[in-house]
Amino acid sequence: VHDVVVTALVDPPAVTRLVAYVVGRPGRRTPAPAALRRALRATLPEYMVPAAIVPMPELPRNERGKVDRAKLPGAPSLEVEMVEGEYDQWELVVGQIWAEVLGLRGVHLDEDFTALGGDSLSAEEMLAIVQARLGVDLRASELLEQPTLRAFARRVRSGAKSLPSHPDVVKVSEARVPGRPPVFCLSGAGALGLTFLPLSRYLPEHDVYAFQQHGLERRAIPDWSIQRTARRTVELMRIVQPRGPYLLVGHSLGGLVALEVAKLLTEGGERVEHVAILDSYLPRSSTEQAQLHFGRMAESPVRNPALRALKRGLDRAAKRILPAGVPVGEEFAKRVRAYGAGVLRYGGQKDFDALFDQATIVTRRHTPSPYDGTATFVLADGNPDVDGWNDVLRGATTTVRIESEHSSLLREPHVAELATALRAAFTTQEARP
Incomplete structure (x- = not known):
């Protein structure tokens, strides 16, 4: 970067945002806004990272040589928070990948990849991540044909449907530092296993597998009891990892399933190293x-x-x-x-x-099985069952409170805090004799 000016965009009642106008060094490749954002987020607190970065050939200056802020162009579309309900499951998953590559917190459904600062290098990086994590091999030309998040997510979903894979489990990430057991994640009701993708980035020591409801993506009769779901899950888990120790993470409904899975594994003579329950609610009529x-x-x-x-x-x-x-x-x-x-x-x-x-x-219809093993209970905002879980989690249990909405627990910025708690719990358990 050769020259830059940052201004504050004040538009009440919206939050004040920063906009950066950047001039690249002469004779050098112009830095992509996405690359700049990622570099800034690695060194600055979140509130200091500009919400928008505008590349400029030069900054407008007045006769005194100072930047003429009145002649700066208007700010482009600002990054958004990806809110559950406004996006379907695939739009959330693909949007999280776009946000990662582009250095954003979130992406609007109708935003264009290149308009958000993506260039050819970031496009290739994004396509490589889509192939590695979702198993869908796409070309850069298809990004040109479906340039918005809404259209591109639809293309990824159609490609995923044709893949020969198991409908109930997906390998979300592969360990970059092998040696630790895999983490088995169980998703909430009506949620794709791929919602654990942001969490997996913070667990480089583990392969991460995610389970979702039977019948969610391929036509099938779903399980009509949590015990049946647990038995199906254990059958698939033991194909991946025949023997313990096992690490289980369950979000919402998945927390109830994780307890049943732990019970089945323990009764089968296996060691369950840790169970993490992420803001699950107790059953009620x-x-x-x-x-x-x-x-x-x-x-x-x-x-x-x-x-x-x-x-x-x-x-x-x-x-x-x-x-x-x-x-x-x-x-x-x-x-x-x-x-x-x-x-x-x-x-x-x-x-x-x-x-x-x-x-x-x-x-x-379900009654949770009491669990005597080591557990972590993560509590988000509004959970009415703060005290009730004491009757279920009877072993050594650590309660972690995170100021987050229930489903946002698995997305940035809250997932970073969640991952810190889980890594600490897994490390502590590993150190025990």
């Missing part, structure tokens, strides 16, 4: 869920107390007939969709939502 939900509603004066009382009355009346509660309105539609999950295709994100609804029903 729809009546209990309604009470929890309406209890939170009571804190807000804008909610209708008459509606709250009516719902509670209906739940009490139905409890003797249907312990899971009576599905009404939207709940009824979800229940119907859940019973077709994995077999019927609803299209796009609705397929994942159907498996989520199905897992909700399965979870209500």
Whole structure:
């Protein structure tokens, strides 16, 4: 870099962001904004990294030789936070790869790869990561044909469907420092195993495998009990790693499955080295869920107390007939969709939502098995079961609190803090005799 000026973009009520205008050294290749962002993030705190970097042939200056900020061009599109619900599962996974390569926190669905600062070198790097992690071999010309995240993620997904691989498990990353056992990650309800991809980057000592619900990506009847899911998971795990010690990480629903997996392995004479439960909720009936939900509603004066009382009355009346509660309105539609999950295709994100609804029903019927081994319980914002897990995790358990929304726990910037806790737990366990 030969010359640079950084300005503050103030646009209330949005957060003030930094924009850098950069001039490359004469006779040198112009540095790509993506490469600059990654270099800055390696040395600066996050708030000092410019949200946008604009390459310039030269900076405009006034007659006194100072930078004329009024003549600087407007800032390009700024990086965004990738919010669950606005992206489908594949858009999140591919978006995380784009963000990694481009040095961004997140990428908007309709942003162009090159417009975000990507050049030919970063494009080749991105395609190599897509092939290594997702198994889809694409050419640079296909990035030109599908230049936005939305279109490119659709292309990656279509390529992944044709791959000869197991539908329930994916190898997310390979150990760069061999010698430690693999980490088996179990995903949440309706979530791809590839959501563990950001976490895997922080675990270079381990192969990382991720499991997802049966029927999530290929048409199949899903498991209708967590015990059945655990048995299926153990069968696949023992193909990868026939003997212990085993490292298990379960997010949300995956935490409940991880406990059952640990139980099966222990009963089979194997050693489970560590189990990490990532913000899992304890099973509860729809009546209990309604009470929890309406209890939170009571804190807000804008909610209708008459509606709250009516719902509670209906739940009490139905409890003797249907312990899971009576599905009404939207709940009824979800229940119907859940019973077709994995077999019927609803299209796009609705397929994942159907498996989520199905897992909700399965979870209500489940009673977690107490676990006496070493565990880490990671608690994110809003988890109502802070104390309840004490009755389940009866061994040496470390509780880690991370200020994060439930699903964002596995994404930047929170995943870095999560990985630090997990690596410390795995290292401590390894050091024990």
